Amino acid sequence: MKIAVISDLHLGAGGPTDSFGHDDGEFLRFLRFLERNFERVVLLGDVWETLTGALPGSPLVELGAAREAHAEIARRFERPAYAYVHGNHDIVAMARGVPEELSFHADGVRLLFTHGHQNDLVVKHARWLSELGVWVGAWVRRFGFGAVYRQLQRLDGARGGASMDAGSCTFQRWAVEVARLRSADVVVTGHTHLATRAEHGDRLFLNSGSCSQGEISFLSIDTRQKSFSVHRSW
Structure with a gap:
């Protein structure tokens, strides 16, 4: 099976808090490229940004607004080729199943796809605090303090223990342990925005990076050829 994986698009309702950063028409061209070349496209969480509304606690409203703002992309994602796993910024999608x-x-390869926010202790034990932080960050951007927001993002990334180094990355170690518990050969994650391929003994860790802020990264998986690659352009 040939599978493409994208994540962390953060498609929002438009305006300064929408982190997507792509022209929708151009991104639809990218999606058509994936559809032509892969049998399945996995959307691995944080596809929609639902935590940055003007008022806190309105993720369903924000999900609807984001889908309306990016209506053609939303319709594309309803096609049978797409499989959707939610993250922490679109956890409200659980209500849609x-x-x-x-x-x-497939082809003797056991694959596990999970966004990865389950490793974040704040998300796990105090989700309200994590979501409040995202909401405050949105208002920082509304007031035009982009540099402050980017610094907060860097601090949050460091707090999560994520890096591209297999030896020191606590996020990778967590994901590989989850793969072991689920008897998976390959664990595929998002969340960190760090596109990565790393071998951990007899298990493989993959991260799809991010398709937000105008950037593109994706994973290509071919279970027949036992090929697993990171791409930063198409």
């Missing part, structure tokens, strides 16, 4: 994990077993 979107799962937290996805497993495939």
Whole structure:
């Protein structure tokens, strides 16, 4: 099976808090490229930004507004080729039946797809605090303090223990342990915005990076050829 994986698009309702950063028409060209070249496209969480509304606690409203702002992309994602796993910024999609994990077993390869926010202790034990931080960050951007917001993002990334170094990255170690518990050969994650491929003994860690802020990264998986690659352009 040939599978593409994208994540962390953060498609929002438009305006200064919409972190997507792509022209929708151009991004639709990218999606058509994936559809032509892969049998399945996995949307691995934080596809929609639902935590940055003017008022806190309105994720369903924000999900609707984001889908309306990017209507053609939303319709594209309803096609059978797409499989959607929610993250922490679009956790409200659970109400639409979107799962937290996805497993495939193809050509002798066992794959586990999970966004990765489950490793974040703040998200896990005080989700309200994590969501409040995102909401405050949105208002920082509304007031035009982009540099402050980017510094807050860097601090949050450091707090999560994510890096591209297999030896020191606590996020990778967590994901590989989850793969072991689920008897998966390959664990595929998002969340960190760090596109990565790293071997951990007999298990492989993959991260799809991010398709927000005008950037593109994606994973290509070919279970027949046992090929697993990170791409930063198409």
